[in-house]
Amino acid sequence: MDNIALLQENTKLKEENSKLNIEIEELTKKLKKYTNTESHKKYYETHKEKVIDNANTYLKSLNESNPEKLKEYRKRAYQKRKEKLKLENN
Secondary structure, eight states: OOOHHHHHHHHHHHHHHHHHHHHHHHHHHHHHHOOOOOOHHHHHHHTHHHHHHHHHHHHHHHHHHHHHHHHHHHHHHHHHHHHHHHHHHO
16 A cells, blocks of 8 residues: 555656656747847947936936935945955955
C-alpha cells in the first residue's frame, strides 16, 4: 500500500513540475518583451537627446509636485554609489 501511494504522489509531483516548467518558459518569453534587448539599446542610442530631455522634464515636474520623493531617489542613488565604491575598493 505504501509503495502505491508513493508512486502516485511521485507522478503527481512530476506532473506539477512539468506544468510549472511550461509556465516558467511562457513567462520568460513574455518578459523578454520588456527587458533590455538590442532594439531597446538601439533606441536609446539613436534617441539619446530625447530620452535625456524627457528625464529632465520628469525630474522638474517631480521637484514641483513631490520634492520628498526626489530626495528619496537621490538618497538611494547616493547609497548605491557608496556601495559600488566599497565593492571596487575591496
